[in-house]
Amino acid sequence: MPIRVLMFGWELPPCNSGGLGVACYGLSQALVQSDVDVTFVLPKKVPVRADFLRLVFADLSGFDWPNFSPYLNINGTPLSDSQVSDLISLVHQYSLKAAAIAKKHHCDLIHAHDWLCFPAGIAASQATGVPLVSHVHATEYDRSGGASIDPMVYALEKQGMDQADAVIAVSNFTKNLLAKYYLTPPEKVNVVHNGINPDDFTPEDLESNPLSALKRAGFKIVLYVGRLSLQKGPDYFIKAARRVLDFAPQTVFILVGSGDMEGQLINMTAGLGLSDKVLFAGFLRGQLHKQAFQAADLFVMPSVSEPFGITALEAVAHGTPAIISKQSGVSETLSHVLKVDFWDVDEMANQILSVLKYNSLHTSLKTNGHQEVKKVSWAAAAAKTIEIYKKILSAKK
Amino acid sequence: MSAICFYFQVHQPYRLRKYRIFDIGHTHEYFSDASDKLDNRQILQKVARKSYLPTNKILLGLLQKHPGFKISFSLSGVVLEQLxxxxxxxxxxxxNLAATGRAEILSETYYHSLSYLYSKTEFQSQVNLHSRKIKSIFGQTPKIFRNTELIYNNDLASDIARMGYKGILCEGADHILGWRSPNFLYHPPGNPKTKLLLKNYRLSDDIAFRFSSKEWADYPLTAPKFASWVSAVNGSGDIVNLFMDYETFGEHQWEDTGIFEFLRHLPGELLKHPDNYFVTPSEAVKKLPAVGELDIPHYISWADVERDLSAWLGNPMQDDAASKLYQLESVILKTKDPRLIDDWRKLQTSDHFYYMCTKWFSDGDVHKYFNPYESPYEAFISFMNILQDLKLRLPAQKVNSKIFEN
Structure with missing residues (x-):
């Protein structure tokens, strides 16, 4: 008998605002491929392409994608107070529907992703007596950069971890944070690093790449991909760009993503006189997203607090060398990258210049990283997750 | 009768400080000091305290106690400077050890460099520099040569023979020896008078690597047990060559593993067998015959399982860094600027290239243990930035940010 898992999620691609949807998709797909029977619950019917999954929609009223993301409104504006309370009321509504869903779809385990789904997971578990796994992809501490923690969100997060039979954290970085701020006992927390599907990354013709004109003109491209928010450190990226451009003026810095800091960052760039060298590409999907990685000479992830950071895996899988913040979970999984403290702008600039200047360094990071990233796969994440499932199920017997 | 030959390698590089692109043209201080996370002074003093001083004391006591006990050392020029x-x-x-007359000092390149692989003339200069240094400190002129990390091939043997050395130390690598035993002396093709001493790597590594390994079937290793293995060679070999890094004692194998007690008892245990006796490498080549020719056309070394050059050269960064460094040879030497030449030569120390090795890097093995940098990439970045600064110090070069143009 395959293990039957009922998953509560908030989003799946292409109707996603960031890494949470990508991670839920990748993990469930790999679980299904490892013979786990996954039923995936979403708050509302949206046009998701995931035919390998049995999808269930909770039909929440007032859930109007894309206006409710786990983080921010997709347009990049922060949620207003009323939106936050709307979001929390949706989370409660989700939990009210969860019990009935769990009773209808028999399962051996319930697996809930992040605070938005923790109340639903708890309700489902209580209604059926089935054990609960709470999966932490990000915490309020990461999102707020440690300032202005929303007490309601914090409480829901803590409840989700306290009431779970087991907690999954996406990194040791997150596991340590859970122990420190949520007092979650470390022995209860299992680390399952996110991954990629190595086969998804096929080399493509650079000729059709819209960025190839820049390259032909002799520019090197340094790429940032992520929300433009405090947590992701885009301001450090621009400060490093300032330093790099003094030495390597034939360089263009591209920021892919949107977020509440966008206006501030554009002003900062203009103030530094870098508007022609620091470009804002907005939020990109699909082909364009891929092409940005492929054209880049270097990817930089300067996050201030990054539970994982899948984009770094994507960059390396595309054959683009990466500089990643030491304050990230993904840095635990990759050794063939450069690592830097997000605040150390001088070192970040030194590393950027070195990769652009020394071809043998670029080549080594590219080939060794590409080899290494294949091991950081969703298949490996699924295998670990199944071990955790089995441990809980055998403890319950 | 079986001779026992101990050789200990003593070497510490001048590690490079973290040197950023912004430092180019602004500071010519390349080597780590107290301002840096790695401090060569501090590291040297730590190794001296944990390893060199206590081991020297034990060996001096053993030389006084056993009139037949003999040892040999090779000390790089850069470690002698730091000491x-x-x-x-x-x-x-x-x-004091050398003054007993029973501690032979061997020859090597002053800068513990890979120069033989890039420039024969530079190699010869460094061997001569080293020889003069040894003469001035220890009052003896080295007669036996060992190259950096026991890097060796036929050509090196010919060059060394021409330079007047009587013997060469090398690795008793399986893929070279085949059915032959490392427990005899050999000679290189065309040079019947030059003798090769081959490391018995099994017995040497029992001490250097396996001594404290609890997974090892023969753990714990005691002096009587080890002496019985060495004595077993009697009748089937002339010599057992025990070659190892001197830091084995107290630094790689910490004091609490019992390594010092082991060493203290080893010569006495070895001498209990009436057929065992100690030799220095010079005595070995005088006393023992070369039993055959050893043809080694390709480079071997004592590093890693491969016993080749891949710890220092072969990945794109290592090859790039080394070739760019040696490209500067003639312009640097032409300046006759002693400080510039010395800096250039200190950059040749093999350790800098070892730190750039990506082989096994993600598996976190011995390379990581011996790498003071966070990654091979960081080691490369500092090295290359320093090399840029070195170039700026050459005549007719001015600080010019244009050199960073990509």
């Missing part, structure tokens, strides 16, 4: 500057009492204790 003189940072720990003169340790240098004095090595001199």
């Amino acid at each position: 003189a500057d940072f720990s003169p009492e340790t240098l004095a204790s090595f001199m």
Whole structure:
């Protein structure tokens, strides 16, 4: 008998605002491929392409994608107070529907992703007596950069971890944070690093790449991909760009993503006189997203607090060398990258210049990283997750 | 009868400080000091305290106790400089050992470099520099040569023979020896008078690597047990060559593993067998015959399982860094600027290239243990930035940010 898992999620691609949807998709797909029977619950019917999954929609009223993301409104504006309370009321509504869903779809385990789904997971578990796994992809501490923690969100997060039979954290970085701020006992927390599907990354013709004109003109491209928010450190990226451009003026810095800091960052760039060298590409999907990685000479992830950071895996899988913040979970999984403290702008600039200047360094990071990233796969994440499932199920017997 | 030949390698590089692109043209201080996370003085003093001083003391006691006990050392020029500057009492204790007349000092390149692979003339200069240094400190002129990390091939043997050396130390690598035993002397093709001493790597590594390994079937290793393995060679070999890094004692194998007790008892245990006796490498080549020719056309070394050059060269960064460094040879030497030449040569120390090795890097093995940098990439970045600065110090070069143009 395959293990039957009922998953509560908030989003799946292409109707996603960031890494949470990508991670839920990748993990469930790999679980299904490892013979786990996954039923995936979403708050509302949206046009998701995931035919390998049995999808269930909770039909929440007032859930109007894309206006409710786990983080921010997709347009990049922060949620207003009323939106936050709307979001929390949706989370409660989700939990009210969860019990009935769990009773209808028999399962051996319930697996809930992040605070938005923790109340639903708890309700489902209580209604059926089935054990609960709470999966932490990000915490309020990461999102707020440690300032202005929303007490309601914090409480829901803590409840989700306290009431779970087991907690999954996406990194040791997150596991340590859970122990420190949520007092979650470390022995209860299992680390399952996110991954990629190595086969998804096929080399493509650079000729059709819209960025190839820049390259032909002799520019090197340094790429940032992520929300433009405090947590992701885009301001450090621009400060490093300032330093790099003094030495390597034939360089263009591209920021892919949107977020509440966008206006501030554009002003900062203009103030530094870098508007022609620091470009804002907005939020990109699909082909364009891929092409940005492929054209880049270097990817930089300067996050201030990054539970994982899948984009770094994507960059390396595309054959683009990466500089990643030491304050990230993904840095635990990759050794063939450069690592830097997000605040150390001088070192970040030194590393950027070195990769652009020394071809043998670029080549080594590219080939060794590409080899290494294949091991950081969703298949490996699924295998670990199944071990955790089995441990809980055998403890319950 | 079986001879036992101990050789200990003593070497510490001048590690490079974290040197950023912004430092180019602004500071010519390349080597780590107290301002840096890695401090060469501090590291040298730590190794001296944990390893060199206590081991020298034990060996001096053993030389006094057993009149037949003999040992040999090779000390790189760069470690001798550091000992003189940072720990003169340790240098004095090595001199005391040499003064017994039963501690032979071997020849190597002053800068513990890979110069033989890039420039024969530079190699010869460094061997001569080293020889003069040894003469001035220890009052003996080396007669036996060992190249950096026992890197060796036929050509090196010919060159060394021409330079007047009587013997060469090398690795008793399986893929070279085949059915032959490392427990005899050999000679290189065309040079019947030059003798090769081959490391018995099994017995040497039992001490250097396996001594404290609890997974090892023969753990714990005691002096009587080890002496019985060495004695077993009697009748099937002329010599057992025990070659190892001197830091084995107290630094790689910490004091609490019992390594010092082991060493203290080893010569006595070995001498219990009436057919065992100690030799220095010079005595070995005088006393023992070469039993055959050893043809080694390709480079071998004592590093890693591969016993080749891949710890220092072969990945794109290592090859790039080394070739760019040696490209500067003629312009640097032409300046006749002693400080510039010395800096250039200190960059040749093999350790800098070892730190750039990506082989096994993600598996976190011995390379990581011996790498003071966070990654091979960081080691490369500092090295290359320093090399840019070195170039700016050449005549007719001015600080010009244009050199960073990509």
